[in-house]
Amino acid sequence: MKATGFISLWTLVSLPCGPLANPAEREDVVKHAIKLHRGKGAVITQRKQWVLESCRKLSGLLRQKNVVLNKLKNAIRAVEKDAGLSDEEKLFQVHTFEIFQKELNESENSVFQAIHGLQRALQGDYKDVVNMKESSRQRLEALREAAIKEEMEYVELLAAEKHQVEALKNMQHQNKSLSMLDEILEDVRKAADRLEEEIEEHAFDDNKSVRGVNFEAVLRVEEDEANSKRNASKREVEDDLGLSMLIDSQNNQYILTKPRDSTIPRADHHFIKDIVTIGMLSLPCGWLCTTIGLPTMFGYIICGVLLGPSGLNSIKSIVQVETLGEFGVFFTLFLVGLEFSPERLRKVWKISLQGPCYMTVLMIAFGLLWGHLLQIRPTQSVFISTCLSLSSTPLVSRFLAGSVRGDKEGDIDYSSVLLGMLVMQDVQLGLFIAVMPTLIQAGVSTHSSIFKEILRILILIGQILFSLAAVFLLCLVIKTYLIGPYYRKLHTESKGNKEILILGITAFTFLMLTVTELLDVSMELGCFLAGALISSQGHMVTEEIMCCIEPIRDFLAIIFFASIGLHVFPTFVIYELTVLLFLTLSVVIMKFVLAVLVLSLILPKTSQYIKWIVSAGLAQVSEFSFVLGSRARRAGIISREVYLLILSVTTLSLLLAPALWRAAIMKCVPRPERRSST
Numbered sequence: 001m002k003a004t005g006f007i008s009l010w011t012l013v014s015l016p017c018g019p020l021a022n023p024a025e026r027e028d029v030v031k032h033a034i035k036l037h038r039g040k041g042a043v044i045t046q047r048k049q050w051v052l053e054s055c056r057k058l059s060g061l062l063r064q065k066n067v068v069l070n071k072l073k074n075a076i077r078a079v080e081k082d083a084g085l086s087d088e089e090k091l092f093q094v095h096t097f098e099i100f101q102k103e104l105n106e107s108e109n110s111v112f113q114a115i116h117g118l119q120r121a122l123q124g125d126y127k128d129v130v131n132m133k134e135s136s137r138q139r140l141e142a143l144r145e146a147a148i149k150e151e152m153e154y155v156e157l158l159a160a161e162k163h164q165v166e167a168l169k170n171m172q173h174q175n176k177s178l179s180m181l182d183e184i185l186e187d188v189r190k191a192a193d194r195l196e197e198e199i200e201e202h203a204f205d206d207n208k209s210v211r212g213v214n215f216e217a218v219l220r221v222e223e224d225e226a227n228s229k230r231n232a233s234k235r236e237v238e239d240d241l242g243l244s245m246l247i248d249s250q251n252n253q254y255i256l257t258k259p260r261d262s263t264i265p266r267a268d269h270h271f272i273k274d275i276v277t278i279g280m281l282s283l284p285c286g287w288l289c290t291t292i293g294l295p296t297m298f299g300y301i302i303c304g305v306l307l308g309p310s311g312l313n314s315i316k317s318i319v320q321v322e323t324l325g326e327f328g329v330f331f332t333l334f335l336v337g338l339e340f341s342p343e344r345l346r347k348v349w350k351i352s353l354q355g356p357c358y359m360t361v362l363m364i365a366f367g368l369l370w371g372h373l374l375q376i377r378p379t380q381s382v383f384i385s386t387c388l389s390l391s392s393t394p395l396v397s398r399f400l401a402g403s404v405r406g407d408k409e410g411d412i413d414y415s416s417v418l419l420g421m422l423v424m425q426d427v428q429l430g431l432f433i434a435v436m437p438t439l440i441q442a443g444v445s446t447h448s449s450i451f452k453e454i455l456r457i458l459i460l461i462g463q464i465l466f467s468l469a470a471v472f473l474l475c476l477v478i479k480t481y482l483i484g485p486y487y488r489k490l491h492t493e494s495k496g497n498k499e500i501l502i503l504g505i506t507a508f509t510f511l512m513l514t515v516t517e518l519l520d521v522s523m524e525l526g527c528f529l530a531g532a533l534i535s536s537q538g539h540m541v542t543e544e545i546m547c548c549i550e551p552i553r554d555f556l557a558i559i560f561f562a563s564i565g566l567h568v569f570p571t572f573v574i575y576e577l578t579v580l581l582f583l584t585l586s587v588v589i590m591k592f593v594l595a596v597l598v599l600s601l602i603l604p605k606t607s608q609y610i611k612w613i614v615s616a617g618l619a620q621v622s623e624f625s626f627v628l629g630s631r632a633r634r635a636g637i638i639s640r641e642v643y644l645l646i647l648s649v650t651t652l653s654l655l656l657a658p659a660l661w662r663a664a665i666m667k668c669v670p671r672p673e674r675r676s677s678t
Contacts, residue, residue, distance in 0.1 A: 058111075062108070065104050065108060068104065069101060069104065072097050072100060072101055075097055076094050076097050076098075079093045079094055079097075080094065092160070095156075096160050099153060099156055099160070102153060103153065106146070106149060106150075106153075110146060113142055117135070117138070117139055117142070120135060120138075121135055218246045218247060218248050218254075219246065219247045219248075220245070220246055221245045221246075221247060245270075245316075253316075255268055255270065255271075255317065255320075256268070268320070270316040270317050271316075271317040271320045273316075274307075274314075274315050274316060274317050274320070274321055275321070275324070275559070277314060277315070278303060278304070278307065278315075278321070278558070278559060278562045279558070281303045281306065281307065282299065282303045282558050282562060285299035285300065285302045285303045285306075286299035286300060286303075286558075287299070289302075294658065295398060295399075295658050297395070297398055297557075298561075298655065298658075300558050300561035300562050300565070301561050301562070301564050301565040301568065301651075301654075302565060303562050303565060304561070304562035304563060304564060304565020304566045304568070305565040305566075305568045305570065306565075307562070307565075307566075308565055308566035308567070308568070309566065309569075310568065310569045310570055310571060315566060318563075318566055321559060321562070321563050321566070322563040322566070324556065324559050325556065325559040325560035325561075325562070325563035325564075326560070327556045327559075327560075328394070328553065328555075328556030328557040328558070328559055328561075329393075329394055329524060329527075329560055330509065330513060330523070330524070330527045331509075331527070331549060331552055331553035331556055331557075332393075332394045332397050332398075332553055332557055332560075333393060333394075333397070333423075333426075333527040333528045333531070334509050334527045334528070334530055334531040334549065334553075335397075335531060335546060335549060335550065335553055336393070336397045336419060336528060336531060337527065337528040337529060337530060337531025337532040337533075337534075337535065338531035338532070338534060338535050338542055338546060338549075339531075339535065339542070339546075347412065347416065348412060348413075348416045348417050348420045349420065350602070351412070351417055351420065351421070351599075351602050351603065352417065352420025352421050352423065352424050353424060354598075354602050355417075355421045355424070355595075355598055355599065355602060356389075356421050356424040356425045356428060357424075357428075358598045358601075358602075359591075359594055359595060359598055359618070360386065360389045360428060362594050362597075362598070363385045363388060363389040363590075363591075363594065364381075364382055364385045364386060364389075366385065366590065367381045367382065367384060367385025367388075368381050368382070368385070380637060380638055380642070383628075383632055383637050383638060384638070384642070384646070386432055386628075387621070387625045387628050387629065387632075387646060388587055388591070388621055388625070388646075388649075389591070390425050390428070390429060390621065390622035390624060390625065391422060391425060391591075391617070391618045391619075391620055391621070391622050392620055392621070392622045392623055392654060392657075393419075393422040393423070393426060393524065393622070394557065394561075394623070395620065395623075395654060395657060396418060396419070396422055396617045397419075398557075399617065399657075399658075399661050400415050400418070400419070412603070412604065412607040412610065413610075414610035414613045414614055417599075417603075417610065417614050418613070418614045418617045418618070421614070421618065422617075422618075423524075423525060423528050425622070426522045426524045426525050426528070427468065427521065427525055429522050429622075429624055429628075432628070463520065464520065464521065467519035467520055467521050470519055471515065471516055471519060471521055471525070471526075471529070474515065475529055475532075475533060478533055479533055479536055483533050483534065483536065483537065484537065486504075486508070487534065487537055487541060490504040490505070498548055501544075501545070501548060502548050502549070502552075505534070505545055505548070505549065508530055508534070509527055509530040509531075511530075512526040512527065512529055512530040512533075513526040513527055513530070514526070516529070564623050564626070564651075564654075567626050567647055567651075568647070568651050569644070569647070569648070572644055572648060573648050573651070573652070576648070580645070580648045580649060580652060581652070583645065583649050584648075584649050584652040584653050584656065587621065587649055587653060588619045588653055588656060588660070589619075591615075591618060591619045591620075592615050592616065592618075592619040592660075595611070595614065595615035595618045595619065596611055596612070596615045599611035599614055599615060609668055610668070612664050612667060612668050613664045613665065613668050615664075616660045616663070616664035616665075617661060617664075619653075619657070620653040620654055620656065620657040620660075621649060621650040621653045622650070623650065623654070625646055625647075626647060626650065629643045629646045629647060
């Protein structure tokens with residue numbers, strides 16, 4: 001701001017905004033200022049002299065500013081009448097004069113805004129925190145607005161400087177003959193300038209006045225380098241490329257997503273380093289878990305713990321790593337669907353639909369009961385119960401990988417039931433995410449609007465059911481008319497070149513993912529259905545595609561499980577180990593017992609023995625509770641403490657899951673059919 005030269009004038013609380021030419025008016029201002037600022041030991045005559053001197057200086061500066069403005073107006077008129085200048089040069093010079101005019105006006109406004117702010121602060125009650133907060137907010141808004149204006153002026157001055165340099169070069173070129181190469185380069189320069197103007201979006205100017213957009217103060221941080229000269233040169237390059245990290249007042253860190261100049265390729269080196277580090281450390285961690293008999297996924301989770309905020313804190317692009325890890329979930333569910341044929345789905349669809357619904361209702365009922373006893377809000381109880389009712393599809397998929405799942409005569413395969421129920425839980429996840437805004441409003445609404453909120457929830461459930469019907473109708477059409485010719489075409493084109501086959505299968509998976517997402521259904525369901533549709537083409541097709549997709553799935557799954565480790569906090573678990581172990585065992589036992597109870601009611605008598613295996617597979621908490629918990633915490637449904645408890649209970653339940661699964665397999669599966677599934 002330009003007010004730094006006038007700080008001493010901020011004490012002129014009632015200073016008028018016009019020139020102070022009248023001595024009587026000056027005397028009134030002096031008397032009022034002395035009354036406001038009289039203190040112990042202050043000499044009135046000295047204060048009077050100081051205020052008079054300050055008034056004279058400000059009045060003189062304002063007169064000088066008016067004189068300069070008149071000179072600038074005359075200069076602009078002279079430039080406009082000068083016939084020797086081109087239209088482009090006239091616009092440039094006039095624009096330069098206008099920038100200087102704006103500088104003068106903004107400097108004057110900054111002075112009087114500061115005086116007005118001091119006057120407002122003096123009139124307020126220093127004991128009223130709300131009033132002080134409002135005054136601080138208004139000052140912050142004024143500073144942000146001034147910073148934005150100054151930034152725009154600085155950008156305009158940079159453009160003017162660039163224009164000035166180019167004009168000087170043009171004058172030099174006019175004074176000497178250009179070679180053919182110079183003429184070609186000049187034409188290329190002009191074409192490049194036009195290209196930059198065409199592709200530049202002006203996102204800042206277009207969005208700064210949009211409703212809901214706030215100006216924030218951010219820090220721009222450069223990476224430390226041992227060599228100061230290298231650091232300086234790198235800073236000059238990054239100033240040009242915009243590769244620095246920005247940090248706002250809430251300690252959120254930002255990286256570049258789209259540069260102003262799209263003609264220069266860029267790479268996020270922080271993200272590259274993070275993926276490389278995870279890949280290197282995952283090998284020894286996974287190897288160690290294999291040696292001691294644990295699933296490799298826990299080695300990947302340990303890798304995330306070591307590299308995350310609770311460990312070395314070396315992962316900079318946490319959001320980007322988690323985003324890439326989501327593709328691991330997509331491909332995992334695609335391969336699950338690839339092994340889960342529509343025929344098997346039809347065989348267990350009633351159990352898959354009824355089981356998760358009954359379990360969720362029972363979990364919510366128990367949650368409301370405990371919430372009433374512990375005096376927890378119903379909204380919070382419903383959210384926690386629903387969150388804990390979900391189970392991890394990727395984890396169970398890894399348990400089932402490579403195991404024998406052939407049906408016995410007249411029996412139902414436990415893997416079909418388990419995967420069907422998990423897919424239905426993924427559908428419930430999409431439904432719950434859709435209902436969350438209404439749940440948030442219900443937490444703050446009055447009793448008179450509870451009926452309306454229940455009606456809204458029922459309407460949302462109806463919309464989800466309609467979307468599910470549309471999805472399955474689309475799947476029926478694709479299976480009947482499209483998937484066969486599509487795969488045969490891919491198979492023909494991909495002979496000797498697996499790229500076309502991999503790309504075609506991936507594109508189909510992403511298409512189904514997009515369709516389910518547009519219909520407000522879980523994206524994971526779209527990936528599962530894509531695999532199930534392709535599996536309808538036969539066993540040979542399934543084997544061929546699985547050989548191509550499995551390596552991609554395995555690498556992305558490593559990133560996914562490492563991203564889970566980024567949210568595991570060992571110190572918190574150690575501090576509250578007793579409470580967390582009690583809560584985790586309570587949740588695991590409750591889910592196991594409820595699953596056994598529900599499956600006892602809905603399974604045929606000949607398949608009752610599989611209820612122990614299916615219940616063991618469901619007796620853990622899904623990693624998606626991290627996502628739901630973070631959203632609920634931001635929305636104010638749950639507190640920070642409850643959020644950390646959910647994260648810790650989820651992590652410990654996932655760690656206990658392999659032991660429970662192995663115990664169920666050893667108890668219920670005959671030894672000849674038993675195979676290591678971890």
